[in-house]
Amino acid sequence: KPVLTYPGGEYPMTIAQAAEGNDGIDLGKLLASTGYTTYDPGFVNTASTKSAITYIDGEEGILRYRGYPIEQLADNSTFIEVSYLLIYGELPTQDQLEDFTDKIRRHTLLHEDLKRFFDGFPRNAHPMPVLSSAVNALSAYYQDSLDPRDPEQVELSTIRLLAKLPTIAAYSYKKSVGQPFLYPDNSLSLVENFLRMTFGFPAEPYQVDPEIAAALDMLLILHADHEQNCSTSTVRLVGSSDANLFTSVSGGINALWGPLHGGANQAVLEMLDGILAAGGDVKEFIRKVKNKEDGVKLMGFGHRVYRNYDPRAAIAKKHADTILSKLGSDPLFDIAQALEEAALTDDYFVERKLYPNVDFYTGVIYKAMGFPTRMFTVLFAMGRLPGWIAHWREMHSEAIKIGRPRQIYTGYGARDYSEI
Ligand code: MLT
Helix, strand or coil: CCEEEECCEEEEEEHHHHHCCHHHCCHHHHHHHHCCCCCCHHHCCCCCCCCCCEEEECCCCEEEECCEEHHHHHHHCCHHHHHHHHHHCCCCCHHHHHHHHHHHHCCCCCCHHHHHHHHHCCCCCCHHHHHHHHHHHHHHHCHHHCCCCCHHHHHHHHHHHHHHHHHHHHHHHHHHHCCCCCCCCCCCCHHHHHHHHHHCCCCCCCCCCHHHHHHHHHHHHHHCCCCCCHHHHHHHHHHCCCCCHHHHHHHHHHHHHCCCCCCHHHHHHHHHHHHHHCCCCHHHHHHHHHCCHHHCCCCCECCCCCCCCCHHHHHHHHHHHHHHHHHCCCHHHHHHHHHHHHHHCCHHHHHCCCCECCHHHHHHHHHHHCCCHHHHHHHHHHHHHHHHHHHHHHHHCCCCCCCCCCCCCCCCCCCCHHHC
8 A cells, every 4th residue: 555645745544445435535636746757658759758768867857768879879879870779779780771771761752742732831831830741741652661560661751751751851941941842962961961852952963061961960960869759759649649640740740840949959040140230248137047037048058858968959059160161160169158157157057057958059050051951850850750750660560459548537526517
């Protein structure tokens, strides 16, 4: 008979007593107030879930994919290798890598009819709904790879998605700026190809800068997975109904679009722009944050899981230094660094364990690379894709139940219509 405890002490009853509704105690409220959660296979996709893909220790600021520290992967691997690691569980051998890369190369083209689908969107469309719609439309074009229970079809849809998402992402951008689409050039790597399709023009040579390509590749690695975040759990929930991989990932893209999730680095850049426009006084900004003045918030600080420095932020910061020293300094990076220093030496932030998260530095880097803010979440989606696929596949590798969140009913008791 375990006795329930809550932050204020010990709850005066056992779980069994609470469940019987003794003393008019509302079990739902009790569980919610104590943060007590149950593990129930019926709620596997929503209440809690098992996974062998990504490990996070929020107290220590540790992130590992399949056991490998993110720092080592960012320094030594490519995004394609990390995608393989997340999806199949091991880093690829040379042969496996060549085979995987070749397969992806063969699927980068979009069906000509699917390309016309982009014409239906307004010229000023944000690239995210265009991206998620086109990814969902893959279910209509590739009906031979929709069955989540057929390993060959799952493999084919995995390769198709990995290959086509950068093409769709580049076309979503081209659509939003009114420029013509480019066919993929399969002599290039995945990231080089994406950069060329995004910034190049048909019939004009486009020289991919290898340092920019390497930095973008590394940023995609940082975003490749983050266990049960909002978009990943969305992909799992949609997929738990046995919906196909394309449509499940499309759901994840929509979840990612929200400013509280993938849109956060855009919010950071807007905050830095605002500080610069107001004269660049970081101390004054920090004062306003602490006093909650003018609704001012410190964006890109704090995380639901980390009570320490987000390890991805440290890596992004290091690379921001390198990229900006190559592409030209940006006053926004100076403000970001000053802001970080001011916050990390201030008891207010230290006591609340508010540290920079991954979004704090990525926007500055993307801007330096030439991406408009509307593309930031698209880049996040490209990075997160292997994580979504890995989770969807992991879930389908076992017998699953459809996801269904537990509801705690808070409405009326029974009411009688005749008493109105
Ligand atoms: C992510 O990478 O998905 C974000 O840090 C959000 C999260 O993990 O909840």
